[in-house]
Amino acid sequence: QKEVEQDPGPLSVPEGAIVSLNCTYSNSAFQYFMWYRQYSRKGPELLMYTYSSGNKEDGRFTAQVDKSSKYISLFIRDSQPSDSATYLCATGGYSTLTFGKGTMLLVSP
């Protein structure tokens, strides 16, 4: 079993939809939970991170961590065509991260 599992998609939604992106992880010692966005031919950029458990909201984005089920989620409200990208989840300890494969999101106008 890989340490971080993520459905590669693609996930296609119409503009304005609520998007739910998810990952599972296996190492219960992980404390940092990150979401990165990666546009084609660009490096990943950090969207949000959560330490330990709980929810975090930033504008249209909400990150959730459920440590009991080792499940992390990213919700995007009012999705826009500019949100079309690959979303990578990552988890780990203080100094190292393990990334999922990424989920490709396509938001159509």
Add this chain to the structure above:
Amino acid sequence: EAGVVQSPRYKIIEKKQPVAFWCNPISGHNTLYWYLQNLGQGPELLIRYENEEAVDDSQLPKDRFSAERLKGVDSTLKIQPAELGDSAVYLCASSPGAGVETQYFGPGTRLLVL
């Protein structure tokens, strides 16, 4: 503030040739990472530096890969000799401290080995 700079952006070489990638981190960032990203996969850590010291190189294939970070600023990653399976994107990232929550990535170097 300038981001992480990498060069070249693209490189095409024939197998068995050497290749080198260069990274200039964000000014003041002490920690530097090199990642490998295969098509359809997430980044995988190759090596992590804190200042000029390689503190985690456990995933670096040392038979053909080498890296250095002289003076604790710029870094180079070298492959010699390159193999077909090395075709991938090589990402450099930096952070001000050792924590992962402030990691900033560069645009990457896309390598194609023929």
